[in-house]
Amino acid sequence: MDSREVVHKNVAQPRVPEHTEQVCPRTLDLGKVIGLLEDPLTTHMQERQIFVLKKLLKRRKRGFLLRELASVSRILDVCGQKADERPEYCNILCEALQICRLPFLKEKTSDELHYAEDVKRLLSRLGYLMRVSAGEVRRHVVESVKSYYSCSPPGKAPLDGPQPTSPGYRLQLLERSDLAKTLFLSLAALGKQPAVKLLLLQTLQMLSSTSDMNCALMLSVRGAESVCLRMNEADPTGLILFHSSEILWNLLERGDKSEVAAQLGSLECAISLKEAFTRVALNASRHADLQVRNDLLVLTTLFAENSCALLIESLFAKQLVGLSTFPELKNGNPFAVELKLTYNMEDLQMKKLLLNLLVVMSGDPASLQIFREEQVILALLTLAKAPAEPSEAKPGSRHWSSVQLEELQLQALAVLSTVAPLVLDHYMSCYGNVALLDLLDWCASPGLLMQMESNPGEEDSITVEMKSDMQIILAALCEGDMHKKELFGAEGVEMTIHFLRRGAGMFYSGLGHNKLLLSTMVCLRTCIVGCYTTEDWFLARDGVLILLDLLSSSPKCVHGVVLATLLELCDNQNTIPHILRWSDSAGRMAPSLLLRVWRREEEELGVARNQHGGISDPRQPVLAPRKLADADLMSTLDTQSAAVLEMRENPMSKIYLIFCRIGFQDLPGLSVRDRVTLSIIKRYLDFKVSEVWDEISRELSLEGVRPVTPDLETLRAARQISQRTAEAVAAEQEEVLRQYNEEACKEERLIYQEMKSHWKQRQLTAKSWSSFVSKTSNYDILKEIKLEREKHVESIRTGPADRHPQEVFIGRLKVAADGVNLTVSQTPVTAAAHQEALLAWRQPHYFL
16 A cells, blocks of 8 residues: 555544543443453552553543443542552542542533433442541542532533533532541541541531431431531631531431431530630630521520530530620629620620520429529610619620610519529519519600500500500509509590400401400409599590490301490499480490390390290290200310300390399380380290209209109109299290280371371362362353352351361371370361352452
């Protein structure tokens, strides 16, 4: 072959792109490379192995193909086993790990799914490489994993050839591998390599902050306990503690909180937390250090929720409780003395966390003695007291700002409400009530409830709850104390009237107005009712009328307390005229309102009534069928009578007693249905007594006890009396209905008579008009009329003197102001013809 043929072949051969050498059939066979590394006959050919591996990595500088990853995993495993004996393999591992940072390459779109298991196996193999003692290999392993979370965009992909996998592909498979677990386990082997350890902690922080599955893998190897026990290792930079606290925080947020608490629940962890907090609190100079300090307090709070006893045993609890009283108390705590507060937002957060920790620790009785020793109650009262005036502040002293102090005061009061009942003796020795009253006096110099009411547009659930609490406090102070009720005075009555006037319009608003209305009623019953002075003020301000308005418009759940209050007020005789004077916008009077409430209660209970509201079953005049079943059930239990309990609970008994005060006769504004219902209420007590007798009889029957003959006759007589009473009431109701029907028929007849009289009068008027028209339009008729009139006049002149004209009487309907009252009045009407004749006689033109 001459040179020209060689040149011709070289020219004709196409140029092969650089990336095609990875898929060229002449490239290195990875299977042969693995055989070279594992074959016993070639184990001594280490230089040859290194040469081939370098050549392989040089040709894979753009990344590994997905279909090659299984072989790459075996190669990395063999090199890792040889690296401790031959450092040359460490360089190979470092170069391979450098390539592993690059995206894997796929030749087909389906490769990502087809080779997913190979990718997971390779990622797990990276974690196993941490067993290599060489620090450089470990560093490359950690940096490779860390690079997976890099935000830098990948380079521009080639137009042809293998393409890089999608950005999130490797991260998804990383979560499904055990890489996070193996990396966490390798922490124990990095004691002499602080730089690698710090880098690994940063990587673990990334892994735990981005995936719940990674957190679960870390917790499966007791990662929380491992980090907590190692976070106090020597570190001049302080970053180990920072990253350790961040990892614990991520495990707490994204992992199983109960598992984290269980792993931290040991005395060793308590001591480790104590050492870490003490060190960072005393040496904190950067903002990051202050954040770490607060994060450790959050972890300590979690620890206290589950293992407060270990916190006390490690003396960490006493140190934290003493710190919570600083700077309010100068108790000589050496830790608090060395602590320097700058009163910034991080220090405010620390103070709030310490106060919250007191609430958590109060659940353990052993911590109460520490509270007494460190004077926690005194510190809380000092923090919650009214702030000093600017003129009283020491010059040059640093303190909380007004906004910060307000936050701390509110939290201190909340903590005090939890802790004070547990150490009541210490609270009383510190004059806690006096301090709180001083604070309340400072807050409410003009009167606090009405001051809050001056801005109703800013009302929220917290404001409404505060109003309710203050009314309940007033009720507790005045209950059973006549002197304090008098001190409640006209101003207190005015406040109560104001809240009652608001009614129940916002009862279901969700802001707590239901509690506010009920607390107002409690305040009324304990602070006003029972004292004639405050009762008279309440009546003078139309308080009873407002209560009846409330009864008319409020939901059923409020009726009981309103009726009970009205009943207690009825002990004051001045209350009765106010009740009878009330009427609503529709003209309904108070008795009618009470009767309407009674009927609604009967409907809800299912009491049988006829169409007019009367008794339909004389055997059960006020007892519902389902109440009868409840009575049978309660008779088997050791409880009071169902009839007696019902009188205590439902409003019917209260309505009965109110009618006993205002009377059953001559009540204004009652309809016929109201009168029917009133007849039942009048005998309500008799019916309830009969129910008790019936319950006794049923209980004896259920227990199989036969009364002696006199007792049996007594029971029968009681049953007969009850039935006769019900029949008498039913007869009375029938009489009421009969009278009503008679009055209605009488009214109807009178109306018809009035209509008939008006019709007759219209006929007479029409007849007179017709006569007038006819005599003016026809001369013959006019002459006849003239002749008749002359005869009539002549007969009048010659007739008896006592003769009078004929009169017609017409009935009239009179309507009184208090209702329809039909009377018949007779009005004489002279015959039209006679009147006309006299009128014509007197008119001069008649004779023309």
